[in-house]
Amino acid sequence: MAVFLAKGTRDALPEQMYRRLAVIGRLRAVFARFGFAPLDTPAFERIETLTGKYGDEGAKLIFKILKRGKGGERGETDLALRYDLTVPLARVIAMNNQLRMPFKRYQVAPVWRADRPAKGRFREFVQCDIDIVGAPGLLADAECLAVLCAGFDDLGLAGRYTIKLNDRRILRAMASAVGARDETALLVAIDKVDKIGREGVSKELAAQGLLSEQIERLWSLLEVGEDNAATLSALAEALPAADDAVSTLRGVLVAAEQMGADIDRIRVEPSLARGLDYYTGPVFEVVSDDVAIGSIAGGGRYDELIGMFSGRDIPAVGVAFGLDRILVVLDELDRVPVSSEATQVFVTVYDAESRGYSATVAHALRNAGVRVELYLGESKLNKQFKLANARKYPWIVITGPSERESSQVALKDMRTGEQRTCTWTEAADIVLA
Amino acid sequence: MAVFLAKGTRDALPEQMYRRLAVIGRLRAVFARFGFAPLDTPAFERIETLTGKYGDEGAKLIFKILKRGKGGERGETDLALRYDLTVPLARVIAMNNQLRMPFKRYQVAPVWRADRPAKGRFREFVQCDIDIVGAPGLLADAECLAVLCAGFDDLGLAGRYTIKLNDRRILRAMASAVGARDETALLVAIDKVDKIGREGVSKELAAQGLLSEQIERLWSLLEVGEDNAATLSALAEALPAADDAVSTLRGVLVAAEQMGADIDRIRVEPSLARGLDYYTGPVFEVVSDDVAIGSIAGGGRYDELIGMFSGRDIPAVGVAFGLDRILVVLDELDRVPVSSEATQVFVTVYDAESRGYSATVAHALRNAGVRVELYLGESKLNKQFKLANARKYPWIVITGPSERESSQVALKDMRTGEQRTCTWTEAADIVLA
Numbered sequence: 001m002a003v004f005l006a007k008g009t010r011d012a013l014p015e016q017m018y019r020r021l022a023v024i025g026r027l028r029a030v031f032a033r034f035g036f037a038p039l040d041t042p043a044f045e046r047i048e049t050l051t052g053k054y055g056d057e058g059a060k061l062i063f064k065i066l067k068r069g070k071g072g073e074r075g076e077t078d079l080a081l082r083y084d085l086t087v088p089l090a091r092v093i094a095m096n097n098q099l100r101m102p103f104k105r106y107q108v109a110p111v112w113r114a115d116r117p118a119k120g121r122f123r124e125f126v127q128c129d130i131d132i133v134g135a136p137g138l139l140a141d142a143e144c145l146a147v148l149c150a151g152f153d154d155l156g157l158a159g160r161y162t163i164k165l166n167d168r169r170i171l172r173a174m175a176s177a178v179g180a181r182d183e184t185a186l187l188v189a190i191d192k193v194d195k196i197g198r199e200g201v202s203k204e205l206a207a208q209g210l211l212s213e214q215i216e217r218l219w220s221l222l223e224v225g226e227d228n229a230a231t232l233s234a235l236a237e238a239l240p241a242a243d244d245a246v247s248t249l250r251g252v253l254v255a256a257e258q259m260g261a262d263i264d265r266i267r268v269e270p271s272l273a274r275g276l277d278y279y280t281g282p283v284f285e286v287v288s289d290d291v292a293i294g295s296i297a298g299g300g301r302y303d304e305l306i307g308m309f310s311g312r313d314i315p316a317v318g319v320a321f322g323l324d325r326i327l328v329v330l331d332e333l334d335r336v337p338v339s340s341e342a343t344q345v346f347v348t349v350y351d352a353e354s355r356g357y358s359a360t361v362a363h364a365l366r367n368a369g370v371r372v373e374l375y376l377g378e379s380k381l382n383k384q385f386k387l388a389n390a391r392k393y394p395w396i397v398i399t400g401p402s403e404r405e406s407s408q409v410a411l412k413d414m415r416t417g418e419q420r421t422c423t424w425t426e427a428a429d430i431v432l433a
Numbered sequence: 434m435a436v437f438l439a440k441g442t443r444d445a446l447p448e449q450m451y452r453r454l455a456v457i458g459r460l461r462a463v464f465a466r467f468g469f470a471p472l473d474t475p476a477f478e479r480i481e482t483l484t485g486k487y488g489d490e491g492a493k494l495i496f497k498i499l500k501r502g503k504g505g506e507r508g509e510t511d512l513a514l515r516y517d518l519t520v521p522l523a524r525v526i527a528m529n530n531q532l533r534m535p536f537k538r539y540q541v542a543p544v545w546r547a548d549r550p551a552k553g554r555f556r557e558f559v560q561c562d563i564d565i566v567g568a569p570g571l572l573a574d575a576e577c578l579a580v581l582c583a584g585f586d587d588l589g590l591a592g593r594y595t596i597k598l599n600d601r602r603i604l605r606a607m608a609s610a611v612g613a614r615d616e617t618a619l620l621v622a623i624d625k626v627d628k629i630g631r632e633g634v635s636k637e638l639a640a641q642g643l644l645s646e647q648i649e650r651l652w653s654l655l656e657v658g659e660d661n662a663a664t665l666s667a668l669a670e671a672l673p674a675a676d677d678a679v680s681t682l683r684g685v686l687v688a689a690e691q692m693g694a695d696i697d698r699i700r701v702e703p704s705l706a707r708g709l710d711y712y713t714g715p716v717f718e719v720v721s722d723d724v725a726i727g728s729i730a731g732g733g734r735y736d737e738l739i740g741m742f743s744g745r746d747i748p749a750v751g752v753a754f755g756l757d758r759i760l761v762v763l764d765e766l767d768r769v770p771v772s773s774e775a776t777q778v779f780v781t782v783y784d785a786e787s788r789g790y791s792a793t794v795a796h797a798l799r800n801a802g803v804r805v806e807l808y809l810g811e812s813k814l815n816k817q818f819k820l821a822n823a824r825k826y827p828w829i830v831i832t833g834p835s836e837r838e839s840s841q842v843a844l845k846d847m848r849t850g851e852q853r854t855c856t857w858t859e860a861a862d863i864v865l866a
Binding site: 037040074077110112309386390 | 435436437438439442443444445446447450451453454461465466467468470471472473474475476477478479482493496497498499501505506507508509510511512514524525527528529532533534535537538543545547557565567568569570572573575576579583687688691692693742774775776779788789792793795796799800802803804805806807808809810811819820823824
């Protein structure tokens, strides 16, 4: 009987899982160091909780769950798989008045979207979000930048990424300064500059009805200065309406540096819009300096969303790390962190008689803290070696008759081929060294 | 606007998550020490992958997902949420011929069942499974017992649990020896002895048509001896048909001890049936010696299930840890492991002027490896103290004008109330000590 995965989904086999868990582990350690607490929400929500939260496009992509019993037979639905981690967070905030603000949580969990599957686009993918809820001040935005730097630095990418920083209010001020009627359409066009270039964007703007002098004016406003200070000064001068935004960004940069952010990685980028409609203040996006794969993390301030169920504005700012893309970047740079879970030693079973001895050796090594696979099958030694090779285990233990007699083991380094005879304790020390 | 959770689901707020993650972390470390590799599968499968795998009762409990587009409008479904982690594992084995045997994986992931919600019964719950696929020999069963012991020992329950051990073939031999017509009904009745007592079981058996002498004979077979050796000898003598099973269990006990299992915790229990129909050999179940909450882990050998998609028998043996119940036991015994993620220090902000200094202090402490929440709100110090109290943070840092001037901090131990003035480095050392 042939079986298949559901379209657009994938398994993560051990090799992928070790990598994924290693990256998540590093990020979780960073989140914890910054005082973010873990949160988990159910995979599905009542359908009315999600309805109307993701626009018309999003609505089509929500997986709906059939009612059990009679209603289901009529095709009725009452539940839906979460589409992101933000609406569930808003629900948690609304339902838990006892939570004190600011509330900082991280959540690393899958979300589901019935998107057309494509290269790198799946119907189930893990989101890795941190959010700070209930902190209106710029310290919170700055902390997001500091977490981004700490995260990518700890993933071994120190000095190899750029954080683009902007403020939605700057773009709004621009749209109004050039006299654009449809602000959102303008933002959408500008956001494409990395993809379709300046000319492409200009064409789109012209199609939106902007005159060439308006477009010229826009490009002059989008000009990046020699450094962040210059860019911000130019913006302040050209856009009095963006005053608040400019001084926010100035404050964010100062505070982020105090919090340990690598300020040299942060570049104020007036054209950065970020797709989502809901941002209200600073926005940021991280790209790899080595691998052109688009943004590997991003986020911003969205002060009007978290309160959607609470009936009041609740300030919030957050970051999403793009796990899949980060793994691609780390892979290309050969910097995927080594898993602290991967098996270190494979203890072979020489023959039926030596099973007990092999088991005892495996136990002794585990007791010393070594991660050990004891061979549990019934094949001969040469097949066991093949297994160890296929799994790329760094060490093999052999317990032949002579080793057994002397209560020793033969320890083989699979990377060098070197083999030595030693006691269990020595073997553990060598492996853990 | 009032919002609610979907029926039978729950959020895990930080306090619960720290506990859950701490337990999962301990267990994952044990799994890794025994060479189990992580695996992840999608939340939903094609509906035909799950159909017919869980009996009539199970079929009703599967959450089905509506097709997108036209089919969905007609109420058609094509996907379903996974009901357990075992059928997906069987699918992975069938789809990945390159995986070498024995294949040992663990998976800690939610499953979904549209069960009637009740105390302790949820529609979404995390399963924590290890399975050894492709190892027919008793070493694999023994390893499961060794993992159970290592798991509960490392969770701080050493000496406080009992592992009941039996073999399905012993129960079958009994059913046949007493002349029961319906073997499954007999097993189901026997399995209830802990719940309804010997008398209750006898009544059920009588209702099944067993004569009182058959029932007497059954009870004599179910008798537990003074120790495992005595129980096994008695079984071997009374049930020649159970010969293989008895010698398997003898071998399992010897090997488990060699692998480090706490053999004193393991009790051969001829009445242990375990509900599921699919077990074919040794079965085991763990109960707390302190908290009467039913089994907190269990498993067994099921040689006919994993091959369901592959068209051949593939031997398998596995264990499921009952996370929710384990947490209840640890909680009652006050032994929930301390999270290695929980925030250690809350850095307060004395006034607007000292924001920068507080940020710098937070950064310095984080750099030293301390987990720090920097206050990001705009409330006064007394409100900040309340926040720290509510979150039960062990340490608070205060950065008043005098500390700021001397580049020091006031470090307060929230458990003792003791407060001292020191440098950042000293503060980090004290917290990490």
